[in-house]
Amino acid sequence: MSSLALVFLYRSWGEKPFNKIQTLLLWLIPLGVAILYEPLRVTPDTFLQRVALITITQEILVVWQLWELIKFYKKDRPSIVSWIIFLTIFTLIGNVFRTYRILTGDGPTNIFLYTEDAFALGLRWITYASNIMTFVALGMFYFQKQLTKENQIANALKSTKEENEKITELLKEKERLIYGLMKANKTAATGALSASIAHELNQPLGASNLNIQFLKMKLERGALNPGVGKEILDSLEEDNKRAATIVRSLRSIFTEGESNAQEVRLSDLIAKVLDIVKPELKNKNIQIQLRVDDDLVIRVNSSEIEQVILNLLNNAAQALANSGTLQRRIAIEALKTDNSVQLSISDNGAGVPEDFKSQLFELLSTTKQTGMGLGLWLCKHIVTRYSGSIHYEDAVGGGAKFVIELPLN
Ligand code: ADP
Numbered sequence: 001m002s003s004l005a006l007v008f009l010y011r012s013w014g015e016k017p018f019n020k021i022q023t024l025l026l027w028l029i030p031l032g033v034a035i036l037y038e039p040l041r042v043t044p045d046t047f048l049q050r051v052a053l054i055t056i057t058q059e060i061l062v063v064w065q066l067w068e069l070i071k072f073y074k075k076d077r078p079s080i081v082s083w084i085i086f087l088t089i090f091t092l093i094g095n096v097f098r099t100y101r102i103l104t105g106d107g108p109t110n111i112f113l114y115t116e117d118a119f120a121l122g123l124r125w126i127t128y129a130s131n132i133m134t135f136v137a138l139g140m141f142y143f144q145k146q147l148t149k150e151n152q153i154a155n156a157l158k159s160t161k162e163e164n165e166k167i168t169e170l171l172k173e174k175e176r177l178i179y180g181l182m183k184a185n186k187t188a189a190t191g192a193l194s195a196s197i198a199h200e201l202n203q204p205l206g207a208s209n210l211n212i213q214f215l216k217m218k219l220e221r222g223a224l225n226p227g228v229g230k231e232i233l234d235s236l237e238e239d240n241k242r243a244a245t246i247v248r249s250l251r252s253i254f255t256e257g258e259s260n261a262q263e264v265r266l267s268d269l270i271a272k273v274l275d276i277v278k279p280e281l282k283n284k285n286i287q288i289q290l291r292v293d294d295d296l297v298i299r300v301n302s303s304e305i306e307q308v309i310l311n312l313l314n315n316a317a318q319a320l321a322n323s324g325t326l327q328r329r330i331a332i333e334a335l336k337t338d339n340s341v342q343l344s345i346s347d348n349g350a351g352v353p354e355d356f357k358s359q360l361f362e363l364l365s366t367t368k369q370t371g372m373g374l375g376l377w378l379c380k381h382i383v384t385r386y387s388g389s390i391h392y393e394d395a396v397g398g399g400a401k402f403v404i405e406l407p408l409n
Contacts, residue, residue: 003061004030006134010068012239014075033057034037048102055099062092080141087134199372200246204239242276246307263409266296266334266341273309277317284321285328285349286400292334296341301407304382311375312345312402318368319349319400340388340408346401351394359391379404 006024009297011018018026036053066088073081101120117125217234218224241355272293281288300304314328320328325348334343359365361380365375376390379402383390388406395401 003058003065007061007064007068010065010072010140013072014068017193029057049202052099052102055095055102059092059095059099062088062095068090076142078141080137080144083089084134084141087137088129091127091134094123094130098123098127102278106120128395139192144383145372181235201243204242204246204284208236208239208243211239237309260301261299262302263299264302265294265296266305266343267292267294269302269305270309270332270334272302273306273313276310277313281313281317284317286317286331287327289329292332293336295338296409298341298386298406300386305406306381308379309343309345311379315401316345316349316388320347323349325349336408337405340405343404343406344401346395346399348395348397348399351398351400352392357392361390 006218033053037050039054066085067080067083069088074084098120098238101123141180163345167206211232215224215229218228270290274288274290316330320330328348330345332343332345334341336342356365356367362373363377365377380390383404383406385405388404390402390404393401393403
């Protein structure tokens, strides 16, 4: 039975099930032994044959064990298995000789422990010893297997720890990179804003300069009549205000909070901005459609919201000038919704290209050759500071529409 159990065990190492012939053999061997044994048992003087039958059966099973062991050994070549093979061969040799002695010897002297001669006894002990050694080797095999497993677990744990450390290091590196990028971005934004301030200020300053030159020339020639003088001074005053507005609104970007917020009527703010842009709109042949409720009061820093409206109107005017639209039109609408004021500025130009919409309000994103990509970003920045929002939608009938929501005072 132990020989059969070892066949099962060795085969399980290879993780292979028994095929049909092997299963048949597993049944046939014990069955054959039983069939042969029974007639021998009832026949007198067949003790030697019965012992031989058992040892032969054992030898068949030991050969099978060897076959399974060699197959397993060929795969991994574990040293302990080579020892088991060696011991199994020894068992087989001992068994074969014993069978031979039993069948050819002279009865009890080679079969009973106490009457056996030295040779038979030697064979018996060789068989027993190699059998016991096999089981010891088996114990060692499993012990070694367990050790390998533990080593593998320890190694796995070690490499997991190392990987964890690497991931932590990578995460730190990522944070450092993001921080660096943010810093670079901030520098870029500040640089861009400075450029924008310079650019925006240059316009009223340039205009003032021209007016001053003109005024000087007239004075030198003594040809200044009061009407022209007042016109030039008005224009200078307007440019001055424009410059002041720009400086104020740009300064406000860097100071958080609703600085100098006052209650103002939206219609007044719009009218003020329209006064500034009207000449340009006229030049570009753009019509203004105004639908603004008169009683909309918001609490804001008026110069900032003026800046927002101005930016949107300038963009609309530029878009119309660049489009082939003949009937150029900008519509300004402001109405009250639940708890807020909704202001929309739309034009019938080409509108915003689909693939640009997602980055419309991002800093430095522009489609214009000389654009800075600051206007809409600034609008969003200002509006968000007043807990408001701004979004883009395609205007009905084509064109761009920017919608601003501001909390009602
Ligand atoms: P800039 O005017 O310097 O390009 P903005 O932030 O004001 O910066 O505008 C970003 C971009 O949004 C513009 O380059 C333009 O492509 C698009 N845009 C803004 N307003 C309009 C509009 N009314 N019609 C079509 N495109 C517009």
